[in-house]
Amino acid sequence: MALVVQKYGGSSLGTPELILRVAQRVIATRAAGHDVVVVASAMGDSTDDLLDLAARVSRAPGPARELDMLLTSGERISNALLAIALTDLGQPACSLSGPQAGVFTTPEHGNARIVDVLPTRVRQELDRGQVVLVAGFQGLCKDTDDVTTLGRGGSDTTAVALAGALRADVCEIYTDVDGVCTADPRVVPAARVLDRVPYAEMLELAAHGAKVLMPRSVEYARRHGVAVHVRSSFTDRPGTLVADRPHPADQEVEMEKTAVTAIAHDRGVALVTVTGVPDDPTRTAKVFRVLADAGVEVSTPVHKGTRGHVDLSFTVAHTSAPTALTALHTAVTDIGFTAVTCDHQVGTISVVGAALCSEVTATICETFAALRVRVGLLTTSALRITALCAQDELDRAVRALHEVFALSTDNIGDQAAVYAGTGRGW
Amino acid sequence: MALVVQKYGGSSLGTPELILRVAQRVIATRAAGHDVVVVASAMGDSTDDLLDLAARVSRAPGPARELDMLLTSGERISNALLAIALTDLGQPACSLSGPQAGVFTTPEHGNARIVDVLPTRVRQELDRGQVVLVAGFQGLCKDTDDVTTLGRGGSDTTAVALAGALRADVCEIYTDVDGVCTADPRVVPAARVLDRVPYAEMLELAAHGAKVLMPRSVEYARRHGVAVHVRSSFTDRPGTLVADRPHPADQEVEMEKTAVTAIAHDRGVALVTVTGVPDDPTRTAKVFRVLADAGVEVSTPVHKGTRGHVDLSFTVAHTSAPTALTALHTAVTDIGFTAVTCDHQVGTISVVGAALCSEVTATICETFAALRVRVGLLTTSALRITALCAQDELDRAVRALHEVFALSTDNIGDQAAVYAGTGRGW
Known part of the structure; x- marks a missing residue:
């Protein structure tokens, strides 16, 4: 039995139907005998919608603390919906906010960095047989006791950081493409999905335009030795494993x-x-x-x-x-x-x-x-x-x-x- | 019980006394319950001495095939001496040439690249309870059936490649410094030995002037996931582990x-x-x-x-x-x-x-x-x-x-x- 962290991006959670589909995939992973922790982004463009709402109540929305409080609700919604869907399908599930999951950050609202991950509560809920849903992109600043957001690439980084702290066997990043390609398939129709990319090369690709992963999450994975598996949430294709140590x-x-x-x-x-x-x-x-x-x-x-x-x-x-x-x-x-x-x-x-x-x-x-x-x-x-x-x-x-x-x-x-x-x- | 590959550089093998010291260290590793494969460089400056000899019989020594035949004898000598010392100390040992150890290369004499490592014979000798001594810096070109040398960084690369092929637990590189430092200690007296350096950073350091490891062996280790432990052969200090996956x-x-x-x-x-x-x-x-x-x-x-x-x-x-x-x-x-x-x-x-x-x-x-x-x-x-x-x-x-x-x-x-x-x- 493995411990698998799965991260689903906004495009994989854009509608209730898609959320049900994600729930099915989570249940299939449980059925294969694995413990599952899910990190879900906010649904579709809901973060932008929240920002629009803020812009409609203020010409220069702030303070930053309140914007973070507003934006972090996006992930709470998608996680709670996913927990409801899973429970309905007979799979006990429990959604945790970033702070509840023990994600601690620096104080910069809107662009905080992860300082530490202490997933005690996550472990407890796993031990009770639950699927644990963690809100990505957010954490708690210990000094101020305030909720923070992690900025660009935050949900991927949350998933990788949790996988590292939990010593999970793999961190699966579900996205709308089939994996990491030899070039952008929209530009190069002959581009091929790579089976495996080492950390250092993935970091260079991500830092120079490959959109599939953010450099920040790759750097985190490299520094903390987390195996990252990039897959499509729309197919069952094998995807790309980002990790070192192939077997020569x-x-x-x-x-x-x-x-x-x-x-x-x-x-x-x-x-x-x-x-x-x-x-x-x-x-x-x-x-x-x-x-x-x-x-x-x-x-x-x-x-x-x-x-x-x-x-x-x-x-x-x-x-x-x-x-x-x-x-x-x-x-x-x-x-x-x-x-x-x-x-x-x-x-x-x-x-x-x-x-x-x-x-x-x-x-x-x-x-x-x-x-x-x-x-x-x-x-x-x-x-x-x-x-x-x-x-x-x-x-x-x-x-x-x-x-x-x-x-x-x-x-x-x-x-x-x-x-x-x-x-x-x- | 672990499988340990140990590489000793020329400066660690410069005199019979130093060879005996290396033998003691090998025996201590065996006594700790580990299987040991040793890759030894030629003694001290003996490679340069052989090149001098060649220059004294010819103004432009060649052909390249013969130079390789000449140079590869340096490692044969140090390995045989080490096998003799070990046997004398009661530890069965067996020295193998690069070709005997299954190191296969491209045909470029003097600068061959490793193509494949098939260490069947090494495994057999290990199974017989022997310490296996492999001559570094050399291999066999399958196409020509000739002995080749690997060029700069060849002995380190042999050790790392063998460790990879044998799936050894670690490849220990013994040298005359205490490990990988935060800067060259001859320039910065306050420089500190690092406990651990990830592959990608070690590759950058090695490619830009850090002399302790050659970029080639680091790149090999990174590509094939071999943990490299850089240590002094003159002290028992812990040295530096070159590997990813610290435990966050x-x-x-x-x-x-x-x-x-x-x-x-x-x-x-x-x-x-x-x-x-x-x-x-x-x-x-x-x-x-x-x-x-x-x-x-x-x-x-x-x-x-x-x-x-x-x-x-x-x-x-x-x-x-x-x-x-x-x-x-x-x-x-x-x-x-x-x-x-x-x-x-x-x-x-x-x-x-x-x-x-x-x-x-x-x-x-x-x-x-x-x-x-x-x-x-x-x-x-x-x-x-x-x-x-x-x-x-x-x-x-x-x-x-x-x-x-x-x-x-x-x-x-x-x-x-x-x-x-x-x-x-x-």
């Missing part, structure tokens, strides 16, 4: 070969260039300080000096671009730059895999060249090579690279398939 | 916090800048193709366009710089660049950890600024931030960053200590 003896593959796992792309970035910064380490440090203080995350920075001044380029999330520009312009005298430009018509493509070498970099550049696509920035590491290009070139470049690295074939022994272990059991 | 419930730490694990630095890099490349993706791709074909690994590439042409900068290993320059100059007409410069007076500093954010980048830049050190290149990812600076500034920058990130303290709950799990059992 099960794999008839060359053991040290370069292996491209998948290609991520990200349309959601903007390229910011700060020109004419005086060539003085204090000034350039200020650029990064100003952005960090404004909460802007910066990727792939490049700086280039020419005769007494420096031009700094970097990418930020689209959504952070206005904040970044405001922060920089506010500090213009302090930093002493001459101009800031922001290009939204760009995107990044990241080739992720193992033992990536110069050969892979050269192949990527040649693929871009054959398409006559200009590479803006290029960054490399052992696990990821990222190139920036014009946004309208993104799709065909992703397709071409998917083809060049032969990612649609699943031959064991093939370059693309070193990680595609055959054993899927956990 | 054992750690009273904030679970999602940014955590700097360690700082690596690398004096062994050169900064190559190719200026005036025509701004045409085919030409820039050629730069990378020429380098890849010459076997040069390129890091932190930066390209920057100005009016019709592009300047490309990147770092290469010192040792690869001549090859890189020759390859580029041979292709000058094809690429169409105007000049190549190569700066050997540089080094890189890499801050490695988990959930690294803009705050960390800003802090790094501010630390450099406070020292009045100019940062050349800067690259960031979720697990590593690398800065390039003048080589003679390297030491004080490493010390300052070690101080800023409070890496010498081991307080659980402290920023630096998120990974420092208390449980060390495997």
Whole structure:
């Protein structure tokens, strides 16, 4: 008998019919002899609906504490409905809020981080034979005794954190796609679902545009050794296991070969260039300080000096671009730059895999060249090579690279398939 | 009873006295009830001595097949001596060459990659109650039936690969330092030995100057899920476990916090800048193709366009710089660049950890600024931030960053200590 944590996203819980379907899946897992803890998101777009309601009673809804109190009701509703459905189907179930489940966080309302998980109550309810439903995306700040929300990726992170604290055998993330693919199937029809992706590579994919998991939950899983199983809530396909430790003896593959796992792309970035910064380490440090203080995350920075001044380029999330520009312009005298430009018509493509070498970099550049696509920035590491290009070139470049690295074939022994272990059991 | 693979480096086997000491440690491990497989490197500098001998019989020693035949004798000697010592101390032991141990490789003499490990013979000898000694750094190419050597990091990789194939409980790497440190203790006297480092972070450290493990063996361990325990062969200190899956419930730490694990630095890099490349993706791709074909690994590439042409900068290993320059100059007409410069007076500093954010980048830049050190290149990812600076500034920058990130303290709950799990059992 295993202990399974299952997380269902909003799209899997959008209607009462879908909730009943989730209930059936939970019961099937129980019937297979496993203990089940479920972390459910709010139904469909109900979080947005709650935010709309708030905007209709106030032009600048607040305080943050009250917004969190409001938003956390979304998960309470879906969990309670699921508990009602399960009970009705003969399966004892009990829904717990994040605080009841022992999820403790930092005090930042709207963007709290998990500090600790003490799932005593969860264990008690499991021991009574119940399915335990935990509201995702929320916790309790011990210092203030207030309810907090975890921000983006919060429900996945709740599920992974609970699985870690309970030492569950697996954390299943149910979503509306079949698993982690070799590329976005909407862009690359030949994309294939991967059987297994190691943590470090999944982290790179998630951080560079793969939407299926949030980087935050992957980083949590990596740091705490939680096996994450990404599956569709609409099919019975096997999905993707995110975990290390495949069994080498099960794999008839060359053991040290370069292996491209998948290609991520990200349309959601903007390229910011700060020109004419005086060539003085204090000034350039200020650029990064100003952005960090404004909460802007910066990727792939490049700086280039020419005769007494420096031009700094970097990418930020689209959504952070206005904040970044405001922060920089506010500090213009302090930093002493001459101009800031922001290009939204760009995107990044990241080739992720193992033992990536110069050969892979050269192949990527040649693929871009054959398409006559200009590479803006290029960054490399052992696990990821990222190139920036014009946004309208993104799709065909992703397709071409998917083809060049032969990612649609699943031959064991093939370059693309070193990680595609055959054993899927956990 | 566990199965333990132990690897001893040349410095641990430099004299007959040291070999006897290793034998005692092997016997102690057997006495604790474990099965032991030992992978021994050649004694001390004996590989260099063999290369010297070859240079004295030929100005350009070859063929490569014969060099491999020559070099592989170094490990045969140390292993046989160790088997003799063990037998003499009453412990049955049996030494096997790489081919006898079932290590199969690609055909490249001097730089072969492991293709497969089939340790049938190792298992048989273990079942007979023997300690099995396997010669590291060598294997057999199935196609040619010739002995090959694995190149740099080969003995560590042999040990990790054997541990993976045998599903050993741990692969112990014995060396002349106490484990993986928060920085090079020769540069930072306050550096601390880490209890545990996850694979992905160890890979970043090893790839950016931490000498204790070769990136290749870490990547192998990560891909095949082998727990690696780095220890001193001269002390009984606990050393460092390289593995994922700490037990979160054992750690009273904030679970999602940014955590700097360690700082690596690398004096062994050169900064190559190719200026005036025509701004045409085919030409820039050629730069990378020429380098890849010459076997040069390129890091932190930066390209920057100005009016019709592009300047490309990147770092290469010192040792690869001549090859890189020759390859580029041979292709000058094809690429169409105007000049190549190569700066050997540089080094890189890499801050490695988990959930690294803009705050960390800003802090790094501010630390450099406070020292009045100019940062050349800067690259960031979720697990590593690398800065390039003048080589003679390297030491004080490493010390300052070690101080800023409070890496010498081991307080659980402290920023630096998120990974420092208390449980060390495997």
